[in-house]
Amino acid sequence: MAEDSDVTISIRHIHAYDAIAATGSTIAAANELGVSQSNVSRLLQQLELYLGVRLFERDKNRLSPTREGLQIGPQIRAISDRLTSLKVMAQELEHGRSQEIPLRLAFPASLSVTLVPRLIKRFLRENGPARIEVKSGNYLSIERMIADDEADIGFTRLPESTLGLKHERLLPSRNICVLHRDHPLSGRDGLTVTDLKGNDLILLNNARPVRHELEALLYNHGLRQRPAIEAHSVGCACALAAEGLGIAVVGELIAREYTELPLAFVPLEPALTLNYALISSERAPLSKVAVAFLRCLEDWI
Incomplete structure (x- = not known):
């Protein structure tokens, strides 16, 4: 033929x-x-x-x-x-259900072991099977993961240090005092800088801009003591406070993930605001599976 x-x-x-x-x-x-x-x-x-x-x-x-x-x-x-x-x-x-394209998440360690597992469980229950990758790092490394297309959704503190990022959700917060529930100051409705004098403080490491803002606030109100312990994550600071090692001054949004520890969460006065954001890349739209995951974050937000 x-x-x-x-x-x-x-x-x-x-x-x-x-x-x-x-x-x-x-x-x-x-x-x-x-x-x-x-x-x-x-x-x-x-x-x-x-x-x-x-x-x-x-x-x-x-x-x-x-x-x-x-x-x-x-x-x-x-x-x-x-x-x-x-x-x-x-x-x-x-329909956002393909396992060929993974959902890649980048969160700080303090949330990767608390919030993120709960969200993934809910996401899989509501959306069916999916391939998911969870990455952890500091805020700068998370921003770079997003910018370099190594992750789809990331969590960072504002202002960000990396170009090419899109804010998917803004997450306002504030600094609060976290202390053991048996601490003499744990029953207060609020703590001032004056109340912190003479107490061991647990602060996040001094490489962070928010640490400089906090130290300026403390200094302007006459508190010039060095922290008893420096921590490299909110989760670590909360765990230290739960052992009665001092009063941690950290962001409320992340600290509230540690309510299962024997802790009290008391607002710091005057308030020092913090802003976080869920971020994605400006260069590419989110996949449908990533959009579905963002919906699971709405209740937490």
Whole structure:
């Protein structure tokens, strides 16, 4: 059979072959595909012209594969299987359920071991299976993960230090005092800088801009003592306070994730505001699975 270079093969030709091979009849194949028998016969003829070989022989009202058809058939069916798989993948992507594209999250360690596991559990319960990657780091490293397309959604403190980031949600907060629930000051409705004098303080490390703002606040109100302990995360500071080692002055938004510890959370007066944000990259829109995850964050926000 000579090849016809003018024939253009489409998905319809592959589906027609697949149906004929499965049923052994152009009539049954037409019924399966919901088209006319003449349409199926024409598609088969065009496919045979394109390949340059006859794929089926008629044998008592039934189509049987030729020798060439037996050799080529598995490859044609493989194309059909790939097309079906491609369609399923596309539908999963459309509905945000594809496991081919992971949901990549970047959160500070203090939230990665508290908030994030709860959110992922809820997300999977409401949206079905998904492939998820959780990364942790300091705020600068999280920003770089987002900017370098190594994560889809990140959590940082404002103002950010990296260009090319988009604020998906703004998260206002404030500094509060976190202390053991048996501490003499734990029952107060608020603590002033004067109240902190003479108490061991637990502060976040001095590489952070918010630490400088806090020290300026303390200094302006006459408190010039050095911290008893410096911590590198809010979670660590809260754990230290839970051991009765001092009063931690940290951001309320993250500190409230540690309510299971024997702690009291008391506002600091005057208030020192903090602002956090959920961020993504300006260069690419969020995937549907990432948008769905953001919805799970609404109650927490």
